[in-house]
Amino acid sequence: MSYCQNKTTSCAACCGIYNLSFRKEELLHWIKQNTESFLQTDISKKENIVRFRELGEKKIQNQKISQEIYVCPFVGFVAKGKIGCLLHPTGSPHPQISLYAHPQNFSFYGEAICQGYNCFSKEKEAYGKEASFLQNMETYVYGQLAGNYRLAQCFQEIAEQENISLSFVIELFILFMQKVKKTLHYSSFELSLSKQEKQNPYFIVGAMLDKFQKPEERVEITEEAKKIGMQFRKEVAIAKASQKKVI
Numbered sequence: 001m002s003y004c005q006n007k008t009t010s011c012a013a014c015c016g017i018y019n020l021s022f023r024k025e026e027l028l029h030w031i032k033q034n035t036e037s038f039l040q041t042d043i044s045k046k047e048n049i050v051r052f053r054e055l056g057e058k059k060i061q062n063q064k065i066s067q068e069i070y071v072c073p074f075v076g077f078v079a080k081g082k083i084g085c086l087l088h089p090t091g092s093p094h095p096q097i098s099l100y101a102h103p104q105n106f107s108f109y110g111e112a113i114c115q116g117y118n119c120f121s122k123e124k125e126a127y128g129k130e131a132s133f134l135q136n137m138e139t140y141v142y143g144q145l146a147g148n149y150r151l152a153q154c155f156q157e158i159a160e161q162e163n164i165s166l167s168f169v170i171e172l173f174i175l176f177m178q179k180v181k182k183t184l185h186y187s188s189f190e191l192s193l194s195k196q197e198k199q200n201p202y203f204i205v206g207a208m209l210d211k212f213q214k215p216e217e218r219v220e221i222t223e224e225a226k227k228i229g230m231q232f233r234k235e236v237a238i239a240k241a242s243q244k245k246v247i
């Protein structure tokens with residue numbers, strides 16, 4: 001399985017999409033709008049692509065959580081339910097994309113970075129053989145998990161600590177997010193690892209679900225984050241006990 005693009009789902013976390021203060025529906029709407037607007041753009045004129053980028057960047061300027069993390073306006077739907085790069089030389093749905101040998105060079109990062117970059121999670125194959133389990137998830141959630149190395153580490157630690165499988169922890173985590181109506185506010189890109197390294201994995205999970213703190217500061221594990229983490233721990237314990245009963 002490819003971490004970035006696989007059969008049914010995909011990730012674009014490193015293009016900055018989770019650095020927007022959008023709810024899930026708003027984020028998907030923004031991605032849809034990018035796609036429609038880009039497909040309607042006559043890209044045979046280079047200035048139209050440049051203008052698309054400038055307008056796109058401006059539009060989300062005030063929605064960025066951290067000003068230090070770039071959000072690329074060329075993120076769009078490249079296939080049904082799959083998010084990806086509207087400038088990708090072979091993956092873009094734009095019919096005129098083949099006019100350019102290196103269309104990603106119109107972007108902020110440029111082709112070498114866009115195509116050469118591997119997040120830590122992908123590089124370290126953070127989910128190991130359990131990665132295929134993630135394929136069945138909807139793209140929004142998949143993208144939040146796939147590139148989030150610190151979260152993957154927490155899941156691993158919890159799985160070991162509780163003596164349960166990694167896929168079971170991930171499954172419980174997704175159910176937990178739905179139950180408490182929370183969404184992930186950080187990816188490894190924003191979370192300061194140094195301060196969190198020796199923390200209880202449940203607290204870090206809680207911190208990722210707690211509301212975003214000031215982006216300029218290092219993320220603190222608040223009392224609320226601990227509370228959320230402990231709630232998740234309780235869910236894991238309940239699920240583990242009922243699993244034993246079934247066995």
Ligand code: SF4
Binds near residue numbers: 003014117121
């Ligand atoms: S964050 Fe990682 S897994 Fe996601 S698209 Fe980027 S490199 Fe791929």
Ligand code: SF4
Binds near residue numbers: 073074
């Ligand atoms: S141009 Fe680069 S940063 Fe922008 S969407 Fe494409 S791959 Fe992501």
